[in-house]
Amino acid sequence: MKTCDLDSQCPNTEKCCPGSCGNICRPVEIPQSITDLPPIPSNITHQEKHRGTSIIIHWQASAESSDIFYVVQERHHIGVHWREEKLGDWSPGFMVARPRLKKKYVFVPGRWYQVRVAAVNLYGTRGFSPPSEPFKLSAQPKPPGAPLNLNFEAVHLVNDKFWIELHWDPPVSELPVSKYIIYWSTLATFELRGSPYVKFQETVSPEQTHFSIPDLDRNKRAIMFEVQAMSMFGSRRLKGEKASIHISTPDYANAETLDLDLSNVSKDKRKKRMGKKKSLPDFKVDRIFNQNEELFAKLSWKGVGVNVTDHYTVTWSSNQCANVSRSVFTASTDNNWYTIHGLNYNCKYRASVKTHHHRLLFSSSITFTTPLSAQSTSTGS
Template sequence: PNKRNFTLPELSPLQQLICLDNCLYDSDCPLVQKCCDIGCGPVCVEAIDVREDALLPPIPKIIYSKLGRGNKVEIRIESSANSTYYCHVEVRYHFGVSYAERKLSPWQCQLVEKIAEISDARSKRIDISFNLKPGYWYQARVAAINAYGFRGYSEPSKVFRLTHNPKPPKSPADVQVVSALFNGHHYVVKIAWCPSKSNLPIEKYKVIWSLYVRNNDESVITNETYVKDAHYFEIKELLPESSYYIQVQSISINGSRRLKSDKCSVLYNTTQPAEPYRPLRCSHHGHEQEQNIDTNSENPLSRTHERAPKPTTLAVSTVHGYEVNYRFSRKFGMIVHITGFLPHKEKVYELCPKESNCEQREYSAIRVKQDAVEFN
């Protein structure tokens, strides 16, 4: 209701003894109660005769709710046809496999789309819809509001949710090394990544860093850890003169199921010269959004080596029109993927250090494709 001339009921002595500061504004109170100071502190009370005021529209009813196409729910509202009003819709929800009323969030305004409106002599029916997130339970209520206020909210609807399971989260849009410190024996590097987009809460991020050792066994040394409530991590004791394949994966929980994103990766070489740090390129509502990361390491030693390698999803070299990408294989180790030229089927290709002139034959082609060649 509005601030017209409603009067407040008198409270009993017992109510006055136990009253506390349980509100500050009218919006802190449920339904059509108002926040009023009764002497010992503000409490939520209902104004007298507010539900019988003829200038206020009747309380509407939610006839039914049903799932529509895609991720939408459709709700039918019925109210009086004798007044002009606006339907204000609120929802509350919680995430989980099973419904629990105690987990529901506070009521909050919900933007809706009107589908249809049908009126007859006595009533008006309005069909609305809005989007739902997979994995959440929802409940809705509605109020009819005009220039004088509103009489109250409808009874809450039955709970509803989408029937299909939520999808895994998106992989981080970008990951890079933002600082590196050499302590005389090992490197300590700080990596940062973009937050993953997901309909479900992100439980944690998995960080993996792998070193491919070229020896008789040609083994791969892999380490991993989990990061919660942060989008950065310090990797310690990296060997100098080495290349590391660093991956970040986001993980959500849906009941007993773990939903994992694709991995976002970067190749980091401790032998390359420093490159200038660039902001993370995080996608946001279809637009590129740059995020600046604090590159100061907690290590008291000053940084002596910095670089910002590009993600492996992008070309790292375009010499003579060739594009070079990297990916990691447990069977073959580090794979170098070169596109941009037409390989010949019966030829053997070699990938060599620039200064060796291919005399050492360090790398050999393992796969020749129609428009690319790969080396390990």
């Protein structure tokens, strides 16, 4: 059974070798009698610094030499307890000249880590050490920061009501965001310190960084908006800082008017339209190509907004792919296309794209299979 085309598709120092049923990854046996290669590092230890907020990694190696450098890789998972089966892939790695890793921000609270080290010289390497014992920072993860760049994407008048589209960027956070909470309040005056007349809130998924709010009274003098990120660590809910922005309604007296027929839709039904799903037009794979030995697929679709920039969330994952663990990847774009990369040959993928536009969810999915090898793929420019 074929499992590789290139050495880079094999783990560690294994090579892609021909077999009776196709190319497979095989370990390389390096005799200890070959003295030109440095020995494999051993005895990996860690030491906490700065009150448990950073870690220095040490390992045992041969005498320090300007001809030897070290490649340090890490893998981790998020969680309160160590679970080996939850570990991700090994990172590309860091190169250092001495037998210790002191880089700041490599290790983040809320994660369990393992590291491995390879010694390399001009002749090559004997491979990576066995993984270290699992470790984590003693410092606890902090709540997310405030969402960044909160702004008004658009302000419309629909049936003499304001329809406001918010957009923000994800906050700085040590943990993945589990959801966003959007608050809005109508105020009688421009004095934002006063108590709001009415306060509302909605919750959206962590992939969504935009939100449309309809039916806002244009006669209110000011409207306050707040967005807050939430994270989970075990059973703990970590509430992030709020980002806020307000609108002075007289400044938007001449806002663009949208001709939307909502006369037959009640307020309750209009509010539920956020969860109503429609297809995104003409979602397809334009082409699959390789460039610099990496496989790409360009996706495209037709937009749904007119004179408004919509934000699209693109998600893709491998459904059927030999010897490759299933991973889900997500990206966002303002364009009506996106090029996904890092694909494997002879794999089946599922991709989806979605956007929220005027309280409606537009979403489409597609499956596609990558070519058997680089020889059957076009080359990108």
